[in-house]
Amino acid sequence: MKTTGFLSRRAVSAALLAIAAGPALCLSAAAQSWPTKPIKIVVNFPPGGAADQIARAIGVPLGEALGQPVVVENRGGANGKLGGEMVAKSPADGYTLLMSSGGMVSVNPHIYARMPFDPAKDLMPVASAARVLVFLVAKPNFPANTIQEFLAHVKANPGRLSYGSAGNGSSPHLAGEMMKSQAGLFAVHVPYRGAAPALQDVLAGQLDFYFDPGIGLGQVRAGKLKLLAVGSMKRSPLFPNVPTLHEAGLTGFDADSVFGFYAPAGTPADVVNRVNREINRILGTQALKDRIQNLGGEALPLTPAEFAARAADDSKRFGAIIRERKIVGD
Structure with missing residues (x-):
């Protein structure tokens, strides 16, 4: 059979498919070996707040489950923007996560004319942690x-x-x-x-x-x-005799927000899904349920898609009061 210096069409097609599949295969391999080093959770508020306490409560068992230390770092300021930007601009390799109140994605875009990053595009929901009452x-x-x-x-x-x-x-x-x-x-x-x-x-x-x-x-x-x-539509089980503002005559009053974990956009889906599974499992333990309830909240395990949908609903609800009251960021 006579050969030439050129590849056949079939060979070229196979080569192109291999090249195209290369990045995906690398990501899959990386996800399977992840994690191989410590993971950092950035809390975009100062120590002592609800986001900080929830991150630390989940961080310890999460580290045990993943077999690597989980370090919590507080980066407060600008209503969560500083910590959010830090994570949004971090490598999308699963080693940097953000713990934030829901305001990062459902409120900030409404109150700031300009932001150094787009939470909806530059961050991806990983796992919700808690419904937090006020x-x-x-x-x-x-x-x-x-x-x-x-x-x-x-x-x-x-x-x-x-x-x-x-x-x-x-x-x-x-x-x-x-x-x-x-x-x-x-x-x-x-x-x-x-x-x-x-x-x-x-x-x-x-x-x-x-x-x-x-x-x-x-x-x-x-x-x-x-x-x-x-400030919720239903009473807290911690204080069953304390009325809601809805009951006090402020019909429909609901200031609940969802706190949760985010990752830089582009983080491998395998990594996101594994973190989601581990956090949801941890949230199902009585120890975490009690810890979050003692903060006045409720453990809220969701899939990444459910978490994203909840954030979108909150954005509509809070956006309405922000426009009405003409609230702007610092």
């Missing part, structure tokens, strides 16, 4: 003991009372704006770089009230804070 708490000497007395007092003192939040656009801030809008109130908003420092100023009496994402419930139990209402 609790309306007031300083110990606040002159109200019921939600009705609280609303009446704030309404009678427009602009004289202040409330804190974890930053502009954070779920505690949006909860405050929802309440002001529905109840016809005016109080001064004071943004902080995280929920923990805001809580400290409520305890010290520097702020009159704030919506707590669960980190102050120990202080409530100790009698150092007044718990007046829950």
Whole structure:
């Protein structure tokens, strides 16, 4: 048989298919061997907040399951943008994850005219962790003991009372704006770089009230804070006698948000699915259920697709109040 210096069409086609399949095969091989080194979880809020506590609670058993240390690093600031940008611009190899409140993808795009990255394109949902409620708490000497007395007092003192939040656009801030809008109130908003420092100023009496994402419930139990209402559509099992703002007359009041894990866009699907499976398994353990419930939340295992859909729904809900109240980022 006579041969030439040129490949046959069949050989060329086979070669092209091999070249095209090469990257996918490499990714699959990489995913099968992953992880071979420590994994970093970036929390885009300061230590002590709900995101930080949830990340650390999950990080230890996740490291045990994956056979590599899981290190938590706090990178707070700019309502989560700094930590989010750090992860979005990290290599998409599964070794850098983001733990964030839902505001990273469902709120920030509504309040910032420009962002250094696009959460919807540059990050991919990996696993939800918890549905986080917010609790309306007031300083110990606040002159109200019921939600009705609280609303009446704030309404009678427009602009004289202040409330804190974890930053502009954070779920505690949006909860405050929802309440002001529905109840016809005016109080001064004071943004902080995280929920923990805001809580400290409520305890010290520097702020009159704030919506707590669960980190102050120990202080409530100790009698150092007044718990007046829950910013959710249903009561918290931790405080079954405390009414929701919906029950108090603010119909449809729902400031819940979903905290969860994200990865840089392009992270191998095998890696994402494995992390999702491990986190969902961990969330099913009684220890994690109890830990999250003690923060006032509820463990919420979802698939990556379900997590993405929930974020899209939250974006519509929070986007409406952001536009109404003309909220902008710092």
